Amino acid sequence: MPVEPLSQKEIEDRLAHLPGWSLDGDRLSRSYRLGSHFAAAAMVVHVARVQEELDHHSDLTLGYNTVSLSVHTHSAGGTVTAKDFDLARRVEDLAPGHGAH
Numbered sequence: 724m725p726v727e728p729l730s731q732k733e734i735e736d737r738l739a740h741l742p743g744w745s746l747d748g749d750r751l752s753r754s755y756r757l758g759s760h761f762a763a764a765a766m767v768v769h770v771a772r773v774q775e776e777l778d779h780h781s782d783l784t785l786g787y788n789t790v791s792l793s794v795h796t797h798s799a800g801g802t803v804t805a806k807d808f809d810l811a812r813r814v815e816d817l818a819p820g821h822g823a824h
Contacts, residue, residue: 728802751807754791755823766790766821773813779806
């Protein structure tokens with residue numbers, strides 16, 4: 724089933740429930756700071772597993788003690804869709820378990 728792009732209003736309404744996430748051009752993005760490089764690497768592996776489960780993948784960047792994500796839906800012409808918010812919500816739910824803020 725094809726996914727439809729969200730309107731600007733829908734994106735803004737959904738972002739209100741995801742503190743720390745923002746619209747960066749045509750993508751949702753968020754960076755997390757963690758206590759160590761190992762904690763950040765562990766979070767990357769956990770996020771990658773969630774992306775596989777959802778069959779929806781973000782740009783995922785590992786820094787020394789940071790993890791950054793940037794996501795949009797390629798199959799919807801590179802726009803933001805509900806799939807992007809599903810991934811963002813899952814990442815938000817797992818981040819505290821890694822000590823991310």
